[in-house]
Amino acid sequence: MEDIFVQSLVMRSRKESSLLFEEAKTMFPGGVHSPVRAFKSVDGPPLFIKRGDAYHLYDEDGNKYIDFCCSWGPLILGHNHPSIKQSVMKALENGTSFGAPSRLGNEIGKLILDNHRYIDKIRFVSSGTEAVMSAIRLARGYTGKDKIVKFEGCYHGHVDSLLVKAGSGLATFGVSTSAGVPESFAKDTIVLPLNDLKGLEEVLEKNAKDIACIIIEPIPANNGLLIQDHNFLVWLRTLCDEHDVLLIFDEVISGFRVGFEGAAGIYNIKADLFTFGKIIGGGMPVGAYGGRKDIMAHIAPDGPVYQAGTLSANPISLSAGIATIKELLKDGFYESLAQRTKNFLSIISTHISNKGYNMSIQSIGSIFWFAFANERIMEASQIDSSANEHFRKLYSLLLERGIYLGPSAYEVGFVSDAHTPEALSEAAEIINQCLDLCFE
Numbered sequence: 001m002e003d004i005f006v007q008s009l010v011m012r013s014r015k016e017s018s019l020l021f022e023e024a025k026t027m028f029p030g031g032v033h034s035p036v037r038a039f040k041s042v043d044g045p046p047l048f049i050k051r052g053d054a055y056h057l058y059d060e061d062g063n064k065y066i067d068f069c070c071s072w073g074p075l076i077l078g079h080n081h082p083s084i085k086q087s088v089m090k091a092l093e094n095g096t097s098f099g100a101p102s103r104l105g106n107e108i109g110k111l112i113l114d115n116h117r118y119i120d121k122i123r124f125v126s127s128g129t130e131a132v133m134s135a136i137r138l139a140r141g142y143t144g145k146d147k148i149v150k151f152e153g154c155y156h157g158h159v160d161s162l163l164v165k166a167g168s169g170l171a172t173f174g175v176s177t178s179a180g181v182p183e184s185f186a187k188d189t190i191v192l193p194l195n196d197l198k199g200l201e202e203v204l205e206k207n208a209k210d211i212a213c214i215i216i217e218p219i220p221a222n223n224g225l226l227i228q229d230h231n232f233l234v235w236l237r238t239l240c241d242e243h244d245v246l247l248i249f250d251e252v253i254s255g256f257r258v259g260f261e262g263a264a265g266i267y268n269i270k271a272d273l274f275t276f277g278k279i280i281g282g283g284m285p286v287g288a289y290g291g292r293k294d295i296m297a298h299i300a301p302d303g304p305v306y307q308a309g310t311l312s313a314n315p316i317s318l319s320a321g322i323a324t325i326k327e328l329l330k331d332g333f334y335e336s337l338a339q340r341t342k343n344f345l346s347i348i349s350t351h352i353s354n355k356g357y358n359m360s361i362q363s364i365g366s367i368f369w370f371a372f373a374n375e376r377i378m379e380a381s382q383i384d385s386s387a388n389e390h391f392r393k394l395y396s397l398l399l400e401r402g403i404y405l406g407p408s409a410y411e412v413g414f415v416s417d418a419h420t421p422e423a424l425s426e427a428a429e430i431i432n433q434c435l436d437l438c439f440e
Ligand SMILES: *Cc1c(COP(=O)(O)O)cnc(C)c1O
Pocket: 127, 128, 129, 130, 132, 155, 156, 157, 158, 217, 222, 250, 251, 252, 253, 254, 277, 278, 287
């Protein structure tokens, strides 16, 4: 182990990545097509990735990394999975897009509807953002109400009305977090802290007649991993029913990740609408929204809520999704993945507690997050901004030694089915050594 550690340390150059990044900056804003990829909160240029295989990533400089970003979650089977590849190749034989119904749509529809208790009908789109945007419009169209509620610390894609944070004081209307979002949009969004039942009750009592829906990541995993009390989620469901407000579970990240039925399955809570993305496309651009039949009946052409897509349910994308879902449905898939993740993380958390570092690991299923605090964190405001500096230091150490995480203290990590127990124990050893270097 000591040898691997030292050897990998001398090999890593970022020369080629650096050159490519300089060139990219002349063409693309920030050199990237999605902001966090620019490595702004860690040191050095972003790695330009050449290929992935199983649990490994390879960059343009020829460095190899154990990947815990997994394309931000979609790759629950790891990179370049043989059955996804085969399924995509087969679909490609017949062309790339028809803009018409295909048998593949029925196939993936059946796989999902037969195995998810809470989805009666589903519509496929091309990204998580598009799924959320459509679900919000549907909730408004169905209820005839305009306001929506979201929680601080939940991310729902770059939907205008959801790029909003709390204004000052509870139950005041939101203010936008991005230029270009009209205040009039932000005003229709109410933002509440997570895990705060009383705040939620008050807002519903005052405003329910104007509120179309409450949207939540039932397992918030885009601002650290802010696992909620089960009771809070149960009450959320109850309050929505009492006040005739729709509940949307945004399961773009948790769906098919923590179990086939996502967070809804774990907590046994039926939301009215669900949004999906990431895993559902097996690494291809796919999103979906679905839920109660009577609500979905409001979508065009059955109903008055318009939503469409030239490349929706694209056959190549669906073929990757189908291959993925078939693997997920195999006996014991989630149990095995969760057990491997648990073993991996326990090596690290044992080390952390032996050394008394001011850190903890939050995790559920195969999602994990390094929190630079000892207490359980359930709300965005509990995250200390000093976490950024710790993370920056840790990140460089890890990258130098061949461990790749999402490049921000607020991003969670993912274990895929391709991560072998051996790879995970090797990674845990390296992480422990880096923690020592970081803290001592
Ligand atoms: C990733 C994510 C989105 C956005 O999905 P994109 O495919 O990036 O548009 C929305 N909601 C949640 C919970 C997500 O994790």
